[in-house]
Amino acid sequence: MPVTPSPQGRFPRRGTAVSVSLALAAAGTVVAVALAPHAAAAGVPAPSPVGISGRGAAVPFKEQEAEYAATNGTLIGPDRLYGHLPSEASGRQAVTLDATGEYVEFTLTAPADAMSFRYSLPDNAAGTGRDASLDLKVDGNRLKSVPVTSKYGWYYGGYPFNNNPGDTNPHHFYDETRTTFGSTLPAGSKVRLQVSSTGESPSFTIDLADFEQVGAPIGKPSGALDVVGDFGADPTGTADSTAKIQAAVDAGKAQGRTVYIPQGTFQVRDHIVVDQVTLAGAGPWYSVLTGRDPADRSKAVGVYGKYAGQGGSKNVTLKDFAIIGDIRERVDNDQVNAIGGALSDSTVDNVWMQHTKCGAWMDGPMNNFTIKNSRILDQTADGVNFHMGVTNSTVTNTFVRNTGDDGLAMWAESVPNVRNKFTFDTVVLPILANNIVTYGGKDITLSDNVMADTVTNGGGLHVANRYPGVNSGQGTAVSGTITAARNTLIRAGNNDYNWQFGVGAVWFSGLNESLNATVDITDSEILDSSYAAIMNIEGATNGLHFDHVRIDGAGTYALQIQAPGTASFSNVTATNIAQSNPIHNCVGSGFQITRGTGNSGWYADPPACTGTWPDPKWTNGGVPGGGTPPPTDPPTDPPTDPPTDPTVNLAKNRPVSESSHTDVYPAANAVDGNANSYWESANNTFPQSVTVDLGAAKAVKRVVLKLPPATAWATRTQTLSIQGSTDGATFTTLKPSAGYTFDPSSGNTTTLTLSGTPTRYLRVLVTGNTGWPAGQLSEIEAYTG
Numbered sequence: 001m002p003v004t005p006s007p008q009g010r011f012p013r014r015g016t017a018v019s020v021s022l023a024l025a026a027a028g029t030v031v032a033v034a035l036a037p038h039a040a041a042a043g044v045p046a047p048s049p050v051g052i053s054g055r056g057a058a059v060p061f062k063e064q065e066a067e068y069a070a071t072n073g074t075l076i077g078p079d080r081l082y083g084h085l086p087s088e089a090s091g092r093q094a095v096t097l098d099a100t101g102e103y104v105e106f107t108l109t110a111p112a113d114a115m116s117f118r119y120s121l122p123d124n125a126a127g128t129g130r131d132a133s134l135d136l137k138v139d140g141n142r143l144k145s146v147p148v149t150s151k152y153g154w155y156y157g158g159y160p161f162n163n164n165p166g167d168t169n170p171h172h173f174y175d176e177t178r179t180t181f182g183s184t185l186p187a188g189s190k191v192r193l194q195v196s197s198t199g200e201s202p203s204f205t206i207d208l209a210d211f212e213q214v215g216a217p218i219g220k221p222s223g224a225l226d227v228v229g230d231f232g233a234d235p236t237g238t239a240d241s242t243a244k245i246q247a248a249v250d251a252g253k254a255q256g257r258t259v260y261i262p263q264g265t266f267q268v269r270d271h272i273v274v275d276q277v278t279l280a281g282a283g284p285w286y287s288v289l290t291g292r293d294p295a296d297r298s299k300a301v302g303v304y305g306k307y308a309g310q311g312g313s314k315n316v317t318l319k320d321f322a323i324i325g326d327i328r329e330r331v332d333n334d335q336v337n338a339i340g341g342a343l344s345d346s347t348v349d350n351v352w353m354q355h356t357k358c359g360a361w362m363d364g365p366m367n368n369f370t371i372k373n374s375r376i377l378d379q380t381a382d383g384v385n386f387h388m389g390v391t392n393s394t395v396t397n398t399f400v401r402n403t404g405d406d407g408l409a410m411w412a413e414s415v416p417n418v419r420n421k422f423t424f425d426t427v428v429l430p431i432l433a434n435n436i437v438t439y440g441g442k443d444i445t446l447s448d449n450v451m452a453d454t455v456t457n458g459g460g461l462h463v464a465n466r467y468p469g470v471n472s473g474q475g476t477a478v479s480g481t482i483t484a485a486r487n488t489l490i491r492a493g494n495n496d497y498n499w500q501f502g503v504g505a506v507w508f509s510g511l512n513e514s515l516n517a518t519v520d521i522t523d524s525e526i527l528d529s530s531y532a533a534i535m536n537i538e539g540a541t542n543g544l545h546f547d548h549v550r551i552d553g554a555g556t557y558a559l560q561i562q563a564p565g566t567a568s569f570s571n572v573t574a575t576n577i578a579q580s581n582p583i584h585n586c587v588g589s590g591f592q593i594t595r596g597t598g599n600s601g602w603y604a605d606p607p608a609c610t611g612t613w614p615d616p617k618w619t620n621g622g623v624p625g626g627g628t629p630p631p632t633d634p635p636t637d638p639p640t641d642p643p644t645d646p647t648v649n650l651a652k653n654r655p656v657s658e659s660s661h662t663d664v665y666p667a668a669n670a671v672d673g674n675a676n677s678y679w680e681s682a683n684n685t686f687p688q689s690v691t692v693d694l695g696a697a698k699a700v701k702r703v704v705l706k707l708p709p710a711t712a713w714a715t716r717t718q719t720l721s722i723q724g725s726t727d728g729a730t731f732t733t734l735k736p737s738a739g740y741t742f743d744p745s746s747g748n749t750t751t752l753t754l755s756g757t758p759t760r761y762l763r764v765l766v767t768g769n770t771g772w773p774a775g776q777l778s779e780i781e782a783y784t785g
Contacts, residue, residue, distance in 0.1 A: 502531020646785020
């Protein structure tokens with residue numbers, strides 16, 4: 001959850017359950033599979049968060065995952081390890097295209113005239129991202145070239161993160177773009193994304209595509225003011241239209257008239273401040289506000305109410321347009337959100353929010369605010385945050401994906417949040433923190449939602465007395481009744497890299513003070529949790545009630561109890577729990593469980609208290625509804641490699657990490673295919689290393705190491721060894737340490753032969769260099785022959 005300042009100032013911070021049919025096979029060791037031409041990607045079946053009857057947002061698109069489409073690319077995943085490319089993909093799987101002519105092809109299941117697709121490109125060495133394009137083909141004919149970019153992805157280091165590829169902890173890999181077809185394509189049409197060149201990007205990873213029928217633009221309402229026709233705003237996006245749109249909005253308020261944004265892209269470089277006015281567009285595919293101040297990067301497009309300290313705004317309607325920003329970094333003090341300020345008795349309806357810091361960060365006190373029928377995508381921080389005195393407000397029927405922090409959040413910092421609701425929302429892939437959370441709050445409803453694919457440092461559903469200003473003394477702690485009914489959680493929860501253990505799909509925290517409220521978790525499904533299904537931690541949690549909850553699949557435990565409290569369980573069933581004892585509880589009788597009727601699969605007496613945390617076993621839920629259970633233990637044999645061309649350099653453009661680097665010589669230079677660029681470690685300290693992730697275990701038999709071929713590089717001998725690992729944690733020696741000479745007269749190249757031990761993580765460990773007091777490599781090449 002980010003901190004966004006308003007004039008008040010801020011603290012810095014880091015029924016019956018709907019049935020979802022899984023029909024899943026157990027997934028073993030993560031592999032990348034090279035697929036034959038025209039094959040369908042053999043993705044592991046995994047439930048989708050889209051289209052669950054009666055749950056989540058009723059979206060206008062049909063979603064298709066790349067891992068089930070026709071492709072001649074490479075399937076990656078399933079993999080939930082933070083920092084790995086497939087871990088941030090929907091379903092934790094995707095398809096990588098890394099050669100000209102490779103493609104992913106989708107077959108339409110319904111007519112469509114537009115699509116958006118989610119993808120990832122590698123970062124560049126400077127951390128500013130790269131631009132490229134993909135060919136869009138329909139039934140074999142090229143329709144257009146679609147621009148793609150990595151400039152909105154790839155963050156590094158610790159919270160609140162940076163854009164320096166030399167730092168650790170790369171994440172936030174994916175982005176989305178959208179395009180139209182120019183006509184309606186019938187069901188059965190084949191839509192292909194194909195690589196035309198790898199000159200601008202060495203690879204393109206496709207996660208999914210969403211196809212929809214956009215239809216015609218919405219016309220100007222009768223009597224409305226037109227920002228173009230009446231006020232001269234520029235629909236081409238060339239000129240700055242901020243002042244002209246603001247003038248139209250002010251006139252709309254004064255005259256009591258709707259303000260219309262016609263079809264076009266409008267450059268807006270600061271907030272449009274709204275109060276007692278309707279701002280309406282031709283539809284989010286047609287009317288787009290975008291832009292950022294070229295000199296003052298803390299100013300960018302946004303539609304804001306007046307701040308509460310200025311009296312706030314009221315009676316505002318924002319509908320049928322898009323706010324697509326240009327935010328490429330996370331600066332918590334910058335007010336660069338799509339929607340903000342205080343908006344009472346106001347509605348946001350059918351607004352597309354993308355590439356801003358937060359979709360909507362609302363600073364109260366404010367009352368009766370609604371966001372509905374909207375899309376919030378690719379944010380650097382929260383999707384929505386009801387912050388500080390927001391009451392009787394709602395987010396409903398809204399789709400949220402790829403936020404940089406909590407998807408939908410309420411934070412009652414110092415002023416109570418009361419009677420707010422998050423209902424019928426779909427929240428997928430928050431890259432940090434939780435899908436849906438309330439930090440404090442009284443009489444809160446979090447119901448009828450779908451939460452999927454939590455990435456790290458959070459769970460699917462979180463109720464907590466955490467973060468500054470949440471306490472009973474100010475009336476901001478969790479209190480009254482918290483209702484969480486009819487929710488579906490899929491692959492929720494994940495590892496916390498600070499705690500170094502798993503966070504539950506549903507979890508509770510009393511960090512600031514004990515949580516004492518009625519918390520009802522009912523008629524819900526918790527499916528394929530990455531770690532525990534239910535967890536409590538920090539302080540005490542009292543008043544939990546679970547009724548008609550189905551737990552199917554958990555990477556560790558059904559219950560992970562790490563703090564005192566009280567809870568009742570009725571009609572709670574658990575299957576496919578990885579650990580033989582389904583409860584981990586080291587607080588003993590400090591956590592009191594009351595068991596009603598209809599329970600099975602989740603209780604044990606005594607519970608486990610191991611003092612250590614088991615590695616999760618991710619089996620995509622086993623085989624729910626009976627059938628053969630997943631294996632007790634993960635496979636011990638390494639995966640069998642698909643046929644691999646022995647002349648292909650497996651290390652080229654692969655993810656790489658390093659022990660250190662100096663100046664502008666990061667490890668990425670050692671896998672970029674350019675022998676003239678190079679990695680150089682910190683000077684005057686050994687050992688130093690570079691580790692390349694080959695994406696899957698490969699039988700590496702030959703490693704070629706290079707330095708720049710220029711004669712200015714004097715002959716030198718580097719003492720080094722080759723190490724390998726299948727999991728990135730435990731390394732074995734593949735080639736013992738020895739001195740290897742790099743001589744410009746023979747190309748400054750040395751070749752090391754290996755036995756072919758299956759290796760995913762290939763490490764070069766340097767302990768000495770006669771030519772310079774550092775490790776130096778311009779290329780690391782790995783071959784299977």
